[in-house]
Amino acid sequence: MLTNKHDAIAIVFANSYDNEVPPLVNERLMASIPFAGRYRLIDFTLSSLVNCGIDNVSIIVKKNYRSLMRHLGSGRPWDLVRKNGGLNIVPPFAEKGVKVYNGRVEAVASIVEFLKTCKEQYVVMTDSNIACNFDYSDMIRAHQENGADVTIAYKNEPIPYGFLNLQTTQSSDLYYTLDLDGDKVTAINTNSKEYGPQNLSMNLYLTEREKLIAQIEKAYAQGHVFYERDVLAPMIGTAKICGYEFKGYSARITDMVSYFDENMKLLDPDNLKALFDGFDVYTTVRDDNPARYIAGSKVSNSLIADGCVIEGEVDNCILFRGVKVGKGTILKNCILMQDSVIASNCDIEYTIMDKEVSIASGKSVKGEKTFPVFVPAFKKIL
Amino acid sequence: MAKEMVAMILAGGQGSRLYALTDKLAKPAVPFGGKYRIIDFPLSNCVNSGIDTVGILTQYQPLVLNEYIGHGQPWDLDRLHGGVHVLPPYQQAQGSDWYKGTANAIYQNLSFLRRYDPEYVIILSGDQICKQDYNDFLEFHKAKGADFSVAVMEVPWDEASRFGLMVTDADDRIGEFQEKPKEPKSNLASMGIYIFNFDVLEKYLEEDEANPDSSNDFGNDILPALLRDGKNMYAYRFNGYWKDVGTISSLWEANMEVLNPESSGINLFDDDWKIYSRSSGKAAQYIADGAVVEDSMLTNGCRIFGTVRHSILFAGVEVEEGAVVEDAVVMGNVKISSGAKVCHCIVAENAEIGESAVIGEKPAPGNEKNVATVGPGVKVGARAVVSGNAMVKEDIEEGGKC
Numbered sequence: 045m046l047t048n049k050h051d052a053i054a055i056v057f058a059n060s061y062d063n064e065v066p067p068l069v070n071e072r073l074m075a076s077i078p079f080a081g082r083y084r085l086i087d088f089t090l091s092s093l094v095n096c097g098i099d100n101v102s103i104i105v106k107k108n109y110r111s112l113m114r115h116l117g118s119g120r121p122w123d124l125v126r127k128n129g130g131l132n133i134v135p136p137f138a139e140k141g142v143k144v145y146n147g148r149v150e151a152v153a154s155i156v157e158f159l160k161t162c163k164e165q166y167v168v169m170t171d172s173n174i175a176c177n178f179d180y181s182d183m184i185r186a187h188q189e190n191g192a193d194v195t196i197a198y199k200n201e202p203i204p205y206g207f208l209n210l211q212t213t214q215s216s217d218l219y220y221t222l223d224l225d226g227d228k229v230t231a232i233n234t235n236s237k238e239y240g241p242q243n244l245s246m247n248l249y250l251t252e253r254e255k256l257i258a259q260i261e262k263a264y265a266q267g268h269v270f271y272e273r274d275v276l277a278p279m280i281g282t283a284k285i286c287g288y289e290f291k292g293y294s295a296r297i298t299d300m301v302s303y304f305d306e307n308m309k310l311l312d313p314d315n316l317k318a319l320f321d322g323f324d325v326y327t328t329v330r331d332d333n334p335a336r337y338i339a340g341s342k343v344s345n346s347l348i349a350d351g352c353v354i355e356g357e358v359d360n361c362i363l364f365r366g367v368k369v370g371k372g373t374i375l376k377n378c379i380l381m382q383d384s385v386i387a388s389n390c391d392i393e394y395t396i397m398d399k400e401v402s403i404a405s406g407k408s409v410k411g412e413k414t415f416p417v418f419v420p421a422f423k424k425i426l
Numbered sequence: 427m428a429k430e431m432v433a434m435i436l437a438g439g440q441g442s443r444l445y446a447l448t449d450k451l452a453k454p455a456v457p458f459g460g461k462y463r464i465i466d467f468p469l470s471n472c473v474n475s476g477i478d479t480v481g482i483l484t485q486y487q488p489l490v491l492n493e494y495i496g497h498g499q500p501w502d503l504d505r506l507h508g509g510v511h512v513l514p515p516y517q518q519a520q521g522s523d524w525y526k527g528t529a530n531a532i533y534q535n536l537s538f539l540r541r542y543d544p545e546y547v548i549i550l551s552g553d554q555i556c557k558q559d560y561n562d563f564l565e566f567h568k569a570k571g572a573d574f575s576v577a578v579m580e581v582p583w584d585e586a587s588r589f590g591l592m593v594t595d596a597d598d599r600i601g602e603f604q605e606k607p608k609e610p611k612s613n614l615a616s617m618g619i620y621i622f623n624f625d626v627l628e629k630y631l632e633e634d635e636a637n638p639d640s641s642n643d644f645g646n647d648i649l650p651a652l653l654r655d656g657k658n659m660y661a662y663r664f665n666g667y668w669k670d671v672g673t674i675s676s677l678w679e680a681n682m683e684v685l686n687p688e689s690s691g692i693n694l695f696d697d698d699w700k701i702y703s704r705s706s707g708k709a710a711q712y713i714a715d716g717a718v719v720e721d722s723m724l725t726n727g728c729r730i731f732g733t734v735r736h737s738i739l740f741a742g743v744e745v746e747e748g749a750v751v752e753d754a755v756v757m758g759n760v761k762i763s764s765g766a767k768v769c770h771c772i773v774a775e776n777a778e779i780g781e782s783a784v785i786g787e788k789p790a791p792g793n794e795k796n797v798a799t800v801g802p803g804v805k806v807g808a809r810a811v812v813s814g815n816a817m818v819k820e821d822i823e824e825g826g827k828c
Contacts, residue, residue: 080709080710081709081710082709082710082726120499311712313712313714313729313731316709316712316729319709320708320709324707325707325709326707327707329500329705331500331700331701331702331703331705333460333461333694333695333701333723334459334460334461334694334723334724334725334738334739335711335723335724335725336695336722336723337719337720337721337722337723337724338721339720339721340720341719341720343713343717343719344713344714344715344716344717345713345714345715346712346713347709347710347711347712347713348710348711348712348713348724349710349711349726350461350710350725350726353695362710363710364710
């Protein structure tokens, strides 16, 4: 093989499940939520795609996408500055009298003309609320071997608490479980409340481009909205829809608690290895200096990014790039996003701080394991 | 498009006193300070000073350097006009030659310089650790109406005889140049950083090339010729941190100084003068429960289960439980197995230190210059011992000594 380039393009939905993590998406969207110390969620999706040789990526955004656009820039960190393909950010096209799209059908319908100009055989579509090292090559292989019309990636896991307690019934927030006969999907269930491990869809689909165009044009003309419910489910029986089980490590963000937990899970070295080993995850380069641990600091069981300066005590924490922890400060079970500054002699537990928070000396901020305190971006606690 | 000043970085040197570290790469590509390579300093200085056209003259083992520089994007030097250019010796219609000396290297690339029609050319050394605003230097050069200026550092008088010295008058005009003299008449040491008016540079390089007896070196040949002709030559005093990391011990020392920016003056934490580098793309560093990390600097991808004190760890270093790293410079992707003791040493990229191996030792007072060195990719077997001033290039078997 001369290159590992795949005959596929990708469509990424950047606003998936926004409504489930309201504080985090106040000024951003799911795809640009900071995760694992130095990344945004979309870095995992883009890196997986690029590592698998898929370099024609359209990102469909709906609202609050400024932070994502700033993050993505021209797409250089992901090697997505390409003459053919590369990065394509698709904001909603606001025509007079036309509402901003709702479901996946309408979203894809808005780029059908673009899809028609592509030459690639396959299209992968994915949400952006799951951080994992996904092997698209293997999924394409399985799709071809099965002679499938559509392949849906799923993970066999219990339905997360966040899904069982959805905040809205908007289309972007539905979830799906699959009934399978071997690899063949026999039913797609919407918002199942079943107990125990289920074949929970990752909302990651593979199909042929021509077929997708036909599916979407038909569904859009008929006024359908939901790809899974209105397009895929009725196809069962007439077309071959297959499941593809993802067995690797994944972190799925479905609510604030899962955001906290999935970050914290990475403090287990086995999980850290499972997510990152053998996986180059690209992100924007900030040219931070190496992290500095000043004499007298004490750090244990924590993930620390470049640019941090630590003088105090840090235990069970995730510190994003450029966080400063002053002398005498004790941080326990916290997630501090980029450039937050904690002065000296603070006592902080079970707290998620969004970016660039600053806390004056001697303050105490404490949440509970089951209810971490959230401090919004740029907040100053004086 | 004309450029006011173009920079030329001399990066062809082997740096033979760095032994195993420069076997496979040129000295400017030697890793430094946790996430940098030495050449990041002159490159970042250029960009921060507003110079957007830079030639890098390479000769010795250029592959790592070429790949590292790439199209220059990490330094914002991927430009439509100008940008960074790696300039190896090349074949010409009139025969070809390796770079015979520093002056000859620039001479062979005069056509590169002419393309940008610069008024000034700054000649930089690719193997110094220094944060310097070249714009201030240029302002000085212009204010003096100089043909040539050299950046100088004041050094202690008792060390002056180790340097090339500029003897100046009250106006900083250079009247004499002494190369490592027994009896120094000045304590202003040349940093090897020069600004030339381009027409002067062009003329003197051509004359020098025509002289078969010349060693084609700036210090030996060009500067004396300028002096002889009574050109306007000035010494520009630089007061910041400057270090020529030419030896293992000075490289180790400079890294240790990075750990202590408040007193050493080499501050990598300066947002107004960032040092840029090509990034590793690894996950955040993990400090395990029970690990100790103190007075150290670590980079992305490190995973620490043991003890790290007063050390610099580059990207992707793993320190297993029970291992102790102290006063050490540990370069990228090194693995230090459990029970190993790594002390007062430099461990180069991709080396593997076996279980309970001992690398280096705390030096007796007065012997601080003994710095053990483990070369790139070297595997040190379990329980092997590398003594305090050993230089290891080959794998050491289990229980072996060096």
